[in-house]
Amino acid sequence: MTVSYTGVVTVTGEGRNGGHVSTGDGHLVTRLAIPKELGGAGDATNPEQLFAAGWGACFLGAVRRAAAQRKISLTSTTVVVEATLTHGDDGEFGLGTVLNLELGGVDQPTAAELGAAAHRICPYSKATRGNIPVTINATAAA
Structure with a gap:
């Protein structure tokens, strides 16, 4: 590597x-x-905000890459990342995330496809896969 x-x-x-x-x-x-x-x-x-900022920036790069691979032109890209600190019954802390993706210039099925593709290729998504709960909400901008 x-x-x-x-x-x-x-x-x-x-x-x-x-x-x-x-x-x-x-x-x-x-x-x-x-x-x-x-x-x-x-x-x-705080650390959760820094984590969310890093993941959001990386995720938008992955969205742009997925769109380029599919020859899809995006007119806008925004992601709001919610990084939530959780506290389990066992006393341990953990993280959960929600990525709210909004894409301009595409329809809803394409927005969902690009969100899923970005989640497969984003290094932050890969690093956290199977380790924390992650929700991707992808929507087409109105």
């Missing part, structure tokens, strides 16, 4: 509770905070 790229991120401090995140290239430098919904200050980003 050939390595195409390695993203490097350093997290320091208290992790999700007041830690700091920085990328090796300096393009992302931010604080972390526990969301208000979990009793924290909620005054900075």
Whole structure:
């Protein structure tokens, strides 16, 4: 397997509770905070938001690739990713995700087809397959 790229991120401090995140290239430098919904200050980003941002960006790339392979022209692409932190009866934390995909320039069956195709080829989708619950809601833009 050939390595195409390695993203490097350093997290320091208290992790999700007041830690700091920085990328090796300096393009992302931010604080972390526990969301208000979990009793924290909620005054900075959190790991679930960062995970959702990464997956969303990767997923739209996969959608564009799937459309290009099928010679489908998209007029718009939007995905809203919900990354949910769960807490099981066993006391363990987990994740669940919903990807709400909206595609312009296609009908509903084609939007659904492209959403499913993107989920098969997106590296984030591959990495999480079978590990967490994932829902893909693909709709054609009105």
